[in-house]
Amino acid sequence: MILSPVSDADLDRAFAALADPVRRAIIARLSRGAATVNELAEPFEISKQAVSKHIQVLELAGLVSRTRDAQRRPVHLEAARLEAMTGWIDRYRLAAEQRFRSLDAVLERTASPAASAATTPNTDKEQQP
Amino acid sequence: MILSPVSDADLDRAFAALADPVRRAIIARLSRGAATVNELAEPFEISKQAVSKHIQVLELAGLVSRTRDAQRRPVHLEAARLEAMTGWIDRYRLAAEQRFRSLDAVLERTASPAASAATTPNTDKEQQP
DNA sequence: GCTGTAATCAACGTATTAGTTGATCAAGGA
């Protein structure tokens, strides 16, 4: 499977887009199929314009896209961008978990923090894996 | 494996926390081991106070935690919260991908979206597992 | 053409956020 390149700014927008419960609910709804703005706005108490803005945010983040059907503009999910997000998270989550399972990690948790700092003089900078 | 319950507000904070390149770089750095504020601030051109605020945001989001070591306050990653985020995303990503592979999805792409909307009148709300 | 419906655009108020600088607190070491 070919993973599309996702820029730093793309990740900014994607994570920011999911940092809102309304937009997450929209994503949840769209995972069951495309929907129009009116259908998406129906469960919420906010105005239809506000929902339209939320969809614009999701679209700019690459999480949804819109097609045309007469005056309707059905929205559908872009799973690839969701996958890019989990890909970013998993890279560091897995690294941390593996480190946690190592002996160094055990020492860092059980011994005194001063001792662990002494045993792990790991001060190297962030290097992209 | 037991998954800790994560509230809607927790997800708000976690996704918002990762919507910043500085904070993502901090996460990346911490995936290789705990670090102090000074160590984390060193690669950036912003002030140490600003980095301290970023760490507070990450801590409030449950993505990192701090221990005490004399005057140092080493920060370390909380992989569980990262896992909660991928868990949320994957639930809807997998549903969308499965739907995409089904015949309904094919019809939705080729036929009129109105017809597909009629075949999927599922309008129930997001339900926590 | 006219009307109704779907959706966006525009302008605005308010709240939150990221950054700054200066001051303060806490802990070790000479």
Place this chain on the structure above:
DNA sequence: TCCTTGATCAACTAATACGTTGATTACAGC
């Protein structure tokens, strides 16, 4: 004790985000 280091607190500014209401565009059907 005094001084240095690590880190946070406080106050402030600029920019951005979310929601509102009112106007406007685009299309379908009569």
